[in-house]
Amino acid sequence: MPYAQIGPIAVQLPDRIETNQQLQDFFPNWDLKLIEDKTGIQQRHIAAEGETSSDLAVAATRKLFEQHQIDPASIDFVLFCTQTPDYPLPTTSCLIQDRLGLSTDCGALDFNLGCSGFVYGLAMADGLIQSGTAKRILLLTAETYSKFIDDDDRSLRTIFGDGAAATLIDASDQQSLWGFKFGSDGSGGDMLLVGDGGARPVEDSIQPRHRKRWKSRLYMDGPSLINFTVEAIPRLVEQILSANGLKDDDIGYYLMHQATWKMLDQLRTRMEVEPERLPIELAKIGNTVSCTIPILIHQMRQKESWNQESNNMLVGFGVGLSWAGCLWKDLYR
Template identity: 65%
Template sequence: MKYAFIGPISTYLPQRIETNQQLQDEFPGWDMDLIYTKTGIASRHIAAPGECASDLGVKAAQRLFEEHQIDPQSIDFLLFCTQTPDYPLPTTACLMQQRLGLRISCGALDFNLGCSGFIYGLSLAEGLIRAGIARRVLFITAETYSKYIDPDDRSLRTIFGDGAAATLIEACPEPTLDGFQFGTDGSGADTLMVTDGGARLAEDAHTPRHRKRWNSRLYMDGPALISFTVGAIPQLVQNIFSAAGIPKSDVELYLFHQATRKMLEQLQEALEIERDRMPIALETVGNTVSATIPLLIHDLRQQNRLTQGAKHLLVGFGVGWSWGGCIWHDHYGNGG
C-alpha cells in the first residue's frame, strides 16, 4: 500500500501589486486603517486583464519543475482546483496538460471548490495514490477572484488577491495524511456566489441572501460567513482529532485557510489556540481562496518554521458552504 506525501511547493503571484495606500488615494472616503484592522491585509497581487488562473497555475508548476528538478513526464495525474476557470468547457486542466508538457497518458481534471479546495485535493490525491492509479500527482490551486470584483466594491476589493500554488503529491510507504473530515451545507450557497456565466437562466438562479451593495459579479455576506465558520470549525477540529486518534497536544501548528485576520482571530479564541500556533500570513497577498494553505506552507518552509516529523492540522472552509480538514504528518519539514 502506498500513501500520499506532500512534497515541494512552488508559487506564483501576479506582478501587479495593489496596496491599501493606492486604494486610499483612489477612494479618499474609504477608512483603510479600519479595513486593515479587520482584514490584516495591506496589499494584494492582481492578475493582468489577459492573465487567467491557468496562466498563474502554469507558471507555478513550471517553477516547481525548475526549482526541484522534476521531469514533467513523471507526472501521472494533474488536479486543478479553481473557481475562475478559463472557460465553462473544455476542462482547464486539459489545456494545462498540453502547456506543461505532461504526457498524454496523464489524467487531468478540474474541480470547483474555493477555500476548502486544498483539503479536498489532498484527499483526491491520496485516493489516486492508494488505489495505485498514480504515483506522482501535480496539484495546482489558482484563483483570479479579482475578475469578479467591481473596482468600486469596498468590501471585496480590499480582501481578495490573485495567486497560485503548485504542490507535488508523491507516493510514500507510510501514511502522512490522516483523519480527513468534510462538511457541506448548501443552504449557505447564497452567502458567497457568482450567479452568471453558467447554464442556469437568470430567472431560475439562486439570489444573494441580502441586497447587493456593489456591482461586482461576486457577492459575499461576510457576517454570515464568519458566523458559519465559527460555528462549524470547532466541531470539525474535534472530529478530526477523534478520527486520527490523537490528542490536541500532538499538533504543533494549526494551518487554516487565510480568510481574514478577524475570522482567524475568532477561531483562535473559539479553539483556545495560542497565537503563535495558528500562523496568519495574508498581509501582502490577501485571501487567495484555494491557494491560501499551500502559500502558507510555502512561506513557513521559507522561514524554516516547520519541524520535520511534526504533526499539523490543515483546515479549509468557505464558499458552498464547504469545509474540511485533516492531520498532516510533515516528514518534509523545511525542505521545500
C-alpha cells in the same frame, strides 16, 4: 501500501500589486485603516487583463519543475482546483497538460471548490495513489477572483488577491496524511456566490442572502460566513482529534484557510489556541481562496521555527458552504 506525501510547492503571484495606500489615495472616503485592522491585509496581487488562472498555474508549475529538477514526464495526473476556469469547456486541466508538455497518458481533472479545495485535492490525490492509479500528481490551485469584483467595491476589493500554487504529491511508503473529514451545506450557497455565467438563467439563479450593495458579480455575506466558520470549524477540529485519539496538545500547527485576520482570530479565541500555533500570514497577498493553504505551507517551511516532526492539521472552509480537514506530518526533505 503507498501513501500521498506533500512534496515541494511553488507559488506564482501576478506582477501587479495593489496596496491599501493606493486605494486610499484613489478613494479618500474609504477608511482603509479600519478595513486593514479587520482583514489584516495590506496589499494584494491582481491578475492583468487577459491573465487567467491557467496562466498562473502553468507559471507556478514551471517554477516548481525548474527549482526542484522535476521531469515533466514523471507526472501521471493533474488535479486543478479553480472557480475561475478559462472556459466553461474544455476542461482547463487538459489545456494545462498540453501547455506543460505532459504525457498524453497523464490524467487531468478540474474541480470547482474554493477555500476548502486544497484539502479535498489532497484527499483525491491520496486516493489515486493508494489505489495504485497514480504515483506522482500535480495538485494545482489557482484563482483570479479579482475579475468578478467591481473597482468601487470596498468590501471585496480589499480582501481577495489572485495567485496560484503548484504542489507535487508523491507516492511514499510512509503515511503523512490521514484523518480526512469533510462537510457541506448547500443551504449556505447564498452567502458567497457569482450568480451569472452558468447554464441557469440569471433570474432563476441563487439570490444573495441580503441586499446586494455593490456592482460586483461576486457577492459575499461576510458576517454570516464568520458565524458559520466559528461554529463549524471548532466542531470539525474536535471531530478529527477525537476520531484519531488525539488532543489539542498533540497538534503543532493549525494551518487554516487564510480568509481574514478577524475570522482567524475569532477561531483562535474560540479554540483557545495560542496565536503562534494558528498562524495568520495574509498581509502581503490577501485571501487567495483555494491557494491559501499551500501558500501558507510554503511560507511556514521557510521559517526557522518550523518543526517537521509535529502533527499538524490542515483546515479549509468557505464557499459552498464547504469545509474539510486532515492531519499532516511534513515528511518532505
